[in-house]
Amino acid sequence: MSLAKTLVKGKIDRTVERPTELLVPLVDKFLLTQGENAEWMTDRCIEIATDLFHNMNDRQEERRRRKLFGASSALSCMREQELSIRGMKPVPIIDYKLISIFHDGNWRNAKWICIFELMGLLVRYEETKLKKIYNLAGTPDAELNLSLYYDNIGEAGVEIKGMHDREFHAFMNNDHSSRFGMGRIMQVQSYMLITGAKFWIIWGENKNTQEYGEQIIYRNEIIINYLKKRYRYQLEARKMQALPAIECEMHTGDKIYVRCKQRKNCNKLMNQEYPTMPPMKNRQLLARDFMKELK
Numbered sequence: 378m379s380l381a382k383t384l385v386k387g388k389i390d391r392t393v394e395r396p397t398e399l400l401v402p403l404v405d406k407f408l409l410t411q412g413e414n415a416e417w418m419t420d421r422c423i424e425i426a427t428d429l430f431h432n433m434n435d436r437q438e439e440r441r442r443r444k445l446f447g448a449s450s451a452l453s454c455m456r457e458q459e460l461s462i463r464g465m466k467p468v469p470i471i472d473y474k475l476i477s478i479f480h481d482g483n484w485r486n487a488k489w490i491c492i493f494e495l496m497g498l499l500v501r502y503e504e505t506k507l508k509k510i511y512n513l514a515g516t517p518d519a520e521l522n523l524s525l526y527y528d529n530i531g532e533a534g535v536e537i538k539g540m541h542d543r544e545f546h547a548f549m550n551n552d553h554s555s556r557f558g559m560g561r562i563m564q565v566q567s568y569m570l571i572t573g574a575k576f577w578i579i580w581g582e583n584k585n586t587q588e589y590g591e592q593i594i595y596r597n598e599i600i601i602n603y604l605k606k607r608y609r610y611q612l613e614a615r616k617m618q619a620l621p622a623i624e625c626e627m628h629t630g631d632k633i634y635v636r637c638k639q640r641k642n643c644n645k646l647m648n649q650e651y652p653t654m655p656p657m658k659n660r661q662l663l664a665r666d667f668m669k670e671l672k
């Protein structure tokens with residue numbers, strides 16, 4: 378029996394207005410009934426993995442070439458984004474662990490996208506979408522068709538995230554107050570701004586234990602409006618031929634500065650007194666207010 382039929386037999390009637398779980402029961406069932414014997418390297422999975430790895434850099438380059446803001450950088454420093462878009466050479470990464478973390482993330486994405494494909498759920502993966510008015514692009518990891526299994530749900534966007542143990546437990550408690558947490562929420566709210574979707578699934582995997590789980594994040598108009606303001610501010614800076622304001626403390630004691638790939642260029646331009654916009658009001662929502670918004 379095909380997997381899709383196996384799962385349809387267990388169709389789940391979700392009549393609640395805001396379900397908190399959609400994908401986990403389906404993945405549990407797949408892994409328990411098919412996971413051990415599934416043929417992983419189907420032609421389609423090989424095609425997907427090849428495409429993901431071959432075209433990764435092209436997708437980024439395309440975004441840079443078209444000077445688009447990226448949903449995945451929604452919470453990053455706006456000045457850093459602009460400098461990258463202008464093609465300024467980033468500080469090279471000399472941390473082998475960080476490079477390994479990037480690779481781990483790419484393989485994790487490929488693994489889950491292929492699992493969703495084997496489950497018969499995958500409609501699209503890594504397909505870039507645009508919201509021209511905000512000059513915004515987003516490339517959701519996966520878009521799934523859940524209508525076979527849920528009466529009142531059609532397509533659902535999925536963002537795949539690997540997390541270390543502590544972050545994963547916070548995630549499972551619906552706590553997104555860390556910088557990573559806020560970043561992933563801003564990212565999926567940006568996807569909802571682009572697509573008009575009412576919810577987005579964040580699919581988390583614990584990097585220490587391979588435990589997985591999901592959080593269904595609903596569209597939040599206050600956060601969406603805040604994001605619109607950010608993108609307008611970035612566009613205004615571009616129109617004025619200025620750079621967005623400084624967003625970090627500009628010293629090595631500040632993690633944002635240390636992680637910034639444009640810190641050298643940023644420093645140089647600051648010393649040259651390059652035209653700079655005044656800071657955007659309420660640039661960062663405080664974690665406390667942010668959490669309130671998610672309730």
Ligand code: SF4
Nearest residue numbers: 454457624625637643
């Ligand atoms: S150094 Fe700080 S202000 Fe400058 S681009 Fe990087 S994060 Fe932004």
